Amino acid sequence: MNRHTERALILQRVPYGETSLVVRLLTQHEGPVRLLARGAHRAKSAFAWTLDLFDELQLTYRARSGDGLGSLEKGTVLRRRPNIPKNLRAYRSALCGLELCDLVARPGENEARLYKILSELLGALDQPEGESLENGLLARFEAQLLEDLGLFPATEGCAECGGKAPAYLKPRDERGPHAPFSAAAGGRLCEACALAAKQAGRKVGTLPHSDLAGLHQALGGEVHRDQELAAAVHAIAARFLDYHLGVLPRTHRQFAPSTAPR
Ligand SMILES: [Zn+2]
Structure with missing residues (x-):
């Protein structure tokens, strides 16, 4: 030894x-x-x-x-x-x-x-x-963990084609413009790639642009103090991590059964 x-x-x-x-x-x-x-x-x-x-x-x-x-x-x-x-x-x-x-x-x-x-x-x-600050701290930790594992999702451009992935306003949603998002496809998607991913049988949902921007900021070291944003960013990072690790950690069970876009 x-x-x-x-x-x-x-x-x-x-x-x-x-x-x-x-x-x-x-x-x-x-x-x-x-x-x-x-x-x-x-x-x-x-x-x-x-x-x-x-x-x-x-x-x-x-x-x-x-x-x-x-x-x-x-x-x-x-x-x-x-x-x-x-x-x-x-x-x-x-x-x-x-x-x-x-x-x-x-x-x-x-x-x-x-x-x-x-x-x-x-x-x-x-x-x-x-x-x-627990959610903000966990969001930052999970964002950095995703990055270190080479799994950090596309939060700005399209994960699939690398082009722009504009957000659009969803009716009756108070959280502002949303963008297509798919954990299976690697994150944010443009409209064309979102359609192609759906046709290929992948789950595609939408996420508020502000939450995706928040995830990007968390990766940069920011600890979100806004509780709603911190919780949303933590949830995105946690579900994305679980999806790619292929497990549901005991401490992530609060997010299951998942309504996450996948
Ligand atoms: Zn695309």
């Missing part, structure tokens, strides 16, 4: 026996690892009180290849994030971030970028205003 010292964030904790824990972690440079923390619940353990969800950790461990169970040797807390578990919305949003990272992290790979956006999400959720 190789010994590593890595920054890490806990993705999952599972009790093991009476006093031990199995933790699944996202490390900065070695991707996800699974470690046995022997005696973690004993006060005298080398890592008592260090294995809390959301905290920034530095761990020394011996790894096994693949998904094998390594063993934790030493752990210190670099930064505690004590406020997240104290409020339900921040807590749920943080769990959503952990779950998504768990789904996409690649064993043995340098996941510094994924680590960074997860750490930023958790850091922001731990702030006093984190609770009220």
Whole structure:
């Protein structure tokens, strides 16, 4: 087994026996690892009180290849994030971030970028205003995650032909001009490509132009403070992600059954 010292964030904790824990972690440079923390619940353990969800950790461990169970040797807390578990919305949003990272992290790979956006999400959720910004923070996180996975949807031009994809006014819709959108086709579409996609059997819906612009801004780092916009952008990013990952994460079930354009 190789010994590593890595920054890490806990993705999952599972009790093991009476006093031990199995933790699944996202490390900065070695991707996800699974470690046995022997005696973690004993006060005298080398890592008592260090294995809390959301905290920034530095761990020394011996790894096994693949998904094998390594063993934790030493752990210190670099930064505690004590406020997240104290409020339900921040807590749920943080769990959503952990779950998504768990789904996409690649064993043995340098996941510094994924680590960074997860750490930023958790850091922001731990702030006093984190609770009220949860949708905006998740929207930004998911937009960046989509981009890193090479999945970010077309939000301005047409996903199919690369041309302009103008929005048009839908009658009786208060949310302004809409544009055709299809997760299967890669995002926003022009009218001609939307028609072709429908004829090819793909699901095509419409989304407000303002929400798509909001998703684009979230990718640029903006945290939407407008609650309605933040929730809408988060929902688009989440559904698009679920569609392309081919799974429905537990923390995304609020969006199902989906009425999303697909
Ligand atoms: Zn087109």
